[in-house]
Amino acid sequence: MADAIIRAEGLTKNYAGGVAGDVLAVDDIELEIYSGEIYGLLGPNGAGKSTTIGMLTTRVIPTGGSITIGGVDVVAKPALAKQLIGVVPQSNTLDRAMTVFENLEFHGRYFGMSGREAKSLAAELVQRVRLVERSDANVMALSGGMAQRLMVARAIMHRPQVLFLDEPTAGLDPQSRIALWEILGDLHDDGQTIVLTTHYMEEADEFCDRVAIMDHGHILALDTPANLKASIGAGRIVVVTATGDLDTLAETLATKVEGAHQAKVVEGRIHLSVDASEGLLPRIIDAAEAAGASVRDLSVSEPTLESVFIDLTGKDLRE
Amino acid sequence: MTTTTPPIVSTRDPHRLRELRPAGQAYRAAFRGLLGRDMYLLRKDGKVFLARTIIQPLLLVFVFTYVFPKTGQSVGGVQGAARFSTQLIAGVMGLVIVFQGIQAVALPLVQEFGVSREIEDRVLAPLPTWMVGLQKIVTGLLQGLLGACLVFPIAYLVPATPVHLDIDWPILLTLAPLAGWVAGSLGLVLGTKVKPFQVPLLFSLIVLPLTFLGCTYFPWQDLENVRWLQILVLVNPVVYMTEGFRAALVGNIPHMPLFAIYGALIGFGTLFTWIGVKGFENRVVT
Numbered sequence: 001m002a003d004a005i006i007r008a009e010g011l012t013k014n015y016a017g018g019v020a021g022d023v024l025a026v027d028d029i030e031l032e033i034y035s036g037e038i039y040g041l042l043g044p045n046g047a048g049k050s051t052t053i054g055m056l057t058t059r060v061i062p063t064g065g066s067i068t069i070g071g072v073d074v075v076a077k078p079a080l081a082k083q084l085i086g087v088v089p090q091s092n093t094l095d096r097a098m099t100v101f102e103n104l105e106f107h108g109r110y111f112g113m114s115g116r117e118a119k120s121l122a123a124e125l126v127q128r129v130r131l132v133e134r135s136d137a138n139v140m141a142l143s144g145g146m147a148q149r150l151m152v153a154r155a156i157m158h159r160p161q162v163l164f165l166d167e168p169t170a171g172l173d174p175q176s177r178i179a180l181w182e183i184l185g186d187l188h189d190d191g192q193t194i195v196l197t198t199h200y201m202e203e204a205d206e207f208c209d210r211v212a213i214m215d216h217g218h219i220l221a222l223d224t225p226a227n228l229k230a231s232i233g234a235g236r237i238v239v240v241t242a243t244g245d246l247d248t249l250a251e252t253l254a255t256k257v258e259g260a261h262q263a264k265v266v267e268g269r270i271h272l273s274v275d276a277s278e279g280l281l282p283r284i285i286d287a288a289e290a291a292g293a294s295v296r297d298l299s300v301s302e303p304t305l306e307s308v309f310i311d312l313t314g315k316d317l318r319e
Numbered sequence: 320m321t322t323t324t325p326p327i328v329s330t331r332d333p334h335r336l337r338e339l340r341p342a343g344q345a346y347r348a349a350f351r352g353l354l355g356r357d358m359y360l361l362r363k364d365g366k367v368f369l370a371r372t373i374i375q376p377l378l379l380v381f382v383f384t385y386v387f388p389k390t391g392q393s394v395g396g397v398q399g400a401a402r403f404s405t406q407l408i409a410g411v412m413g414l415v416i417v418f419q420g421i422q423a424v425a426l427p428l429v430q431e432f433g434v435s436r437e438i439e440d441r442v443l444a445p446l447p448t449w450m451v452g453l454q455k456i457v458t459g460l461l462q463g464l465l466g467a468c469l470v471f472p473i474a475y476l477v478p479a480t481p482v483h484l485d486i487d488w489p490i491l492l493t494l495a496p497l498a499g500w501v502a503g504s505l506g507l508v509l510g511t512k513v514k515p516f517q518v519p520l521l522f523s524l525i526v527l528p529l530t531f532l533g534c535t536y537f538p539w540q541d542l543e544n545v546r547w548l549q550i551l552v553l554v555n556p557v558v559y560m561t562e563g564f565r566a567a568l569v570g571n572i573p574h575m576p577l578f579a580i581y582g583a584l585i586g587f588g589t590l591f592t593w594i595g596v597k598g599f600e601n602r603v604v605t
Contacts (some may be wrong), residue, residue, distance in 0.1 A: 015605075054605070055497070057443070059439070059442075059443075059603070060603075060604070060605050061604060061605070069341070072339070077342075078447075078448075079342065079345075079346065079445060079446055079447040079448075080339070080342055080345075082443055082444065082445040082446075083339055083340060083345055083445040084339065085443075087440075087443055089436075089439055089440070091436050091439070092435075092436075093435070093436055093437045093438075093439045093440035094437065095356075095359050095440070097364075098356075098360070098438060102359075106352065106355070106356045106359070108351035109347045109348075109351075109354040109355055109356070110348075110353060110356075110444035111345075111348070111349070111352075111444070111445060111553070112340060112344070112345055112348035112349070112352075112445075128441075154440075192326070201359055217321070237491050305443060
């Protein structure tokens with residue numbers, strides 16, 4: 001069993017006195033993140049993911065609870081904890097006045113490296129994130145993907161115990177996403193602990209060792225992607241588009257279709273979880289038509305983290 | 320909540336980690352690094368620094384102490400143009416330092432907070448957040464001193480009427496850093512309070528009154544005839560800088576008592592540093 005590198009207990013953030021009154025962004029969550037894993041916080045916008053990352057990275061002061069990273073009390077000793085973390089924030093925070101190389105070099109200086117050490121490490125890193133040709137370019141001239149890779153290089157330069165990324169692939173084109181995940185994959189292979197937030201379920205599914213599903217400031221489920229998907233207990237998810245009273249139809253399908261577990265109406269469509277079996281679709285259509293509804297479209301898929309989220313909250317992850 | 324299973328973790332050698340450095344050592348290194356960054360950019364953009372620092376004092380000294388005397392316009396009252404030129408240099412010195420506080424601290428911070436958000440990375444350097452704010456004050460102080468040095472060659476070369484500086488070194492060497500501190504900390508206060516769209520207002524509502532009513536062009540004691548103004552300008556920290564430079568550079572011109580100058584500058588510096596550092600912390604940590 002690996003050691004927990006991050007432990008948080010009763011972690012709470014209440015933004016008091018805002019325009020909308022008190023906002024309980026994160027409500028009493030527990031975290032135990034192990035050394036070497038990629039841990040994903042998955043949830044829709046406003047779920048509390050960024051606030052959670054903010055608290056873990058000393059930028060947001062919790063209104064309750066405790067956090068330790070590598071044994072350092074983050075709330076009591078944020079300045080010390082900053083030595084242990086590397087952060088890639090949501091927005092581009094590169095030093096606009098400097099070149100790619102200088103951004104890395106001075107980051108090294110902030111973390112106590114000698115000039116020579118910082119320079120040689122910066123040279124190594126521009127290579128690692130494939131920005132050698134851009135070394136002397138001003139960071140304003142970088143594309144979104146390049147800027148993101150440079151921010152990753154900067155965040156790992158001081159060899160942090162944990163690398164945090166807040167929505168690392170948001171707004172990136174598919175190629176840049178792949179390039180970024182290659183780099184993160186290499187880091188993972190080297191044993192780097194990575195904590196990230198995302199609202200892309202495919203990414204969480206494919207790359208994370210464990211995923212915490214968040215909504216409204218709570219962690220609703222936490223497990224490996226495979227176990228999360230298995231937790232639904234259904235082999236297939238069928239999304240039914242139909243006319244008529246959907247709530248009644250959903251109830252009918254859940255009870256009448258053989259092998260069906262449950263049905264939920266989400267965004268004007270019925271999500272039916274069923275065991276995988278032969279002749280499934282005709283049975284669904286028959287059951288629907290017997291109930292007087294007309295089926296417009298059916299789509300069958302294996303359960304995804306999206307299905308898990310719908311199962312847990314009754315709503316779509318993308319809304 | 321579903322149950323937690325042990326994670327799949329890489330079995331390779333553990334990631335090579337840096338030792339946790341003692342707090343004091345890490346703070347000092349980070350502070351030096353941040354200051355080094357500002358000084359590096361100052362060198363890198365040396366021409367920009369020179370241009371933005373030198374033009375204003377150069378024009379002021381040129382117009383008031385070269386053009387005016389040459390065109391027969393008398394400025395400076397009974398004791399004539401020479402006295403005016405000499406005491407204007409002290410005012411210009413204060414002016415240059417205040418402008419550095421704005422240009423080296425306030426304006427970059429307004430950008431970094433409001434537009435680029437790069438301050439978010441700067442505060443992840445391994446030192447307490449308040450020290451990042453303090454570091455900005457030191458940058459303002461150093462650039463202010465550098466700017467003040469540039470006034471000497473201007474004073475020597477430009478005026479048509481000779482400038483007689485009578486330098487009191489102990490005063491100059493204590494007063495200049497004090498003035499730089501007040502300007503840098505004022506820069507931090509403004510940098511954390513002003514939004515990007517308010518920058519034009521910053522100049523018209525704050526910088527101009529501060530400098531025009533900062534006893535730059537006239538000694539404070541000459542305001543005796545406009546008593547209400549003489550009292551009103553006492554809230555202006557620039558007054559104590561320019562009066563201080565008069566004491567430091569021009570011995571024979573009456574100036575405010577030294578204890579008032581030093582006392583007020585220390586008071587303003589402490590106040591601005593406190594407000595600035597608090598404001599800085601509140602902007603970056605929620």
